[in-house]
Amino acid sequence: MTNYSEMANGGITLIKPYQAGKPIEEVQRELGLIDVIKLASNENPFGMSPLAKKAALECVEQSNIYPDANGYYLKQKLEAKFGYDPKMITLGAGSNELINLFFQAFVNENVNVVFPEYSFVVYPMETTVNGAKAKAVPLKDYNADLDAILEAIDENTRIVAFANPSNPIGTAISSKSMHEFIKKVPKHCLVVIDEAYNEFNSGDDTYEDSALWVKEYDNLVVSRTFSKAYGLAGLRVGYMVANEEITSILNRQRAPFNVNIVALAAACAALDDSEFLAKIVENNTKERERYAAFCKEHNLFMIPSKANFVAIDFKGHDAQKIADALLHKGIIIRPLLGYKLQDILRISIGKPEENDRLFKALEELL
Ligand SMILES: Cc1ncc(COP(=O)(O)O)c(C=O)c1O
Missing domain, CATH: 3.40.640.10 (Type I PLP-dependent aspartate aminotransferase-like (Major domain))
Incomplete structure (x- = not known):
């Protein structure tokens, strides 16, 4: 068979395809779950502005x-x-x-x-x-x-x-x-x-x-x-x-x-x-503080975040196991193995009730 990879330009074949966060439907289908939330791709949990x-x-x-x-x-x-x-x-x-x-x-x-x-x-x-x-x-x-x-x-x-x-x-x-x-x-x-x-x-x-x-x-x-x-x-x-x-x-x-x-x-x-944007930013800032407080309370190290996600260092725990266990509880987060950060999990900040669900699940797991 013709080797088309050899015909491709430059370094295309040297890279791995971009790994996106798992879609909700995929997790529902594969794990037979109904109630799945995604805190993995830094999306806006409130959707778009009504306008x-x-x-x-x-x-x-x-x-x-x-x-x-x-x-x-x-x-x-x-x-x-x-x-x-x-x-x-x-x-x-x-x-x-x-x-x-x-x-x-x-x-x-x-x-x-x-x-x-x-x-x-x-x-x-x-x-x-x-x-x-x-x-x-x-x-x-x-x-x-x-x-x-x-x-x-x-x-x-x-x-x-x-x-x-x-x-x-x-x-x-x-x-x-x-x-x-x-x-x-x-x-x-x-x-x-x-x-x-x-x-x-x-x-x-x-x-x-x-x-x-x-x-x-x-x-x-x-x-x-x-x-x-x-x-x-x-x-x-x-x-x-x-x-x-x-x-x-x-x-x-x-x-x-x-x-x-x-x-x-x-x-x-x-x-x-502007009103919608202000609400989104306000929720994010408030919830980001709740993540910081949660991590402090549970002796986890949260890297200081200025974004709509937090990176938590689970050193001493098995971060990948935690990510898997959360997936089985219907919560998709982002392990950072692709970045060679095996102890760190990245969690997108969700709505208050989604974050509550994550906190509760983590408390059960830790
Ligand atoms: C740092 C950074 N830059 C750029 C992007 C690309 O975003 P988009 O193509 O949706 O504008 C992302 C998406 O996750 C990102 O995290």
Whole structure:
């Protein structure tokens, strides 16, 4: 038989497929359970804003026509709400698509990519797919070590990629430290700040919107998503803010109608519903504190989180057994074996009653 793997480009065959959280239906089917909750993929447990839902439902009717290839109205909304210049915005089918496009555009076998150890798995995947060398920099106190990252950058470093807050760890770098860092990065090195969890990042007195720094720093790129706080993960829509030249490259490279018509309408409406967003963030902050209190009470180490999930170190217990046992109780969480973090389980923060159910199940297991 013809060996098609040998024909595939670059490093595609060197990577493993992305491992997504187990779908609820799969667990129901395989374990014969009815009442299953998923705290595994950092989704919004409350769904989407009622305004977004209304807009999406109305827009389904127009699905026979192509979407606006340039996403004019969504870009206008983003400018009105946050002040981003539409000429500096690329829209994507989730921020993941934009990160992929960005790596494909700028990374090749002659360059390296620097990222903190235990980064979002897509950065090492895209580095390898595009034939580049990955340089993972060890964390300091579970957070990105910015000084060590600066040291790791050499003349062949094309990209430094971070998630802030990070995934799967959940820690965040303050705006002040990030700003200082960006000033020091040489211009041949592009800095991608992946802010998928930005809306949940509370408690930083120095907070500034880093996407507005893009006007000042040519080599800075910021990605955001509607998948998490806005609750539109299934519709797939995100955006990347970058200088005009980079934006023009990404816009040439992407498929013409990459963001579907329903996603565009829902994202526009979601930006109008500040009340919904505030409720989501408030629940998350409150519940995150309950997770911290639970861990303290049960002598578990919860890594300080600024995201909509917590990473708990179950050292001394068998974390994988706990994950399996929770699955049999109808609770899907995320083991981090893929990240080589065998003692740590990542749990997405759910509704109060879902978190109660998890606490009770853990108490029974520990
Ligand atoms: C750090 C980070 N970046 C990007 C993404 C991609 O999200 P989406 O493609 O849904 O925008 C995720 C999803 O889990 C993530 O955790």
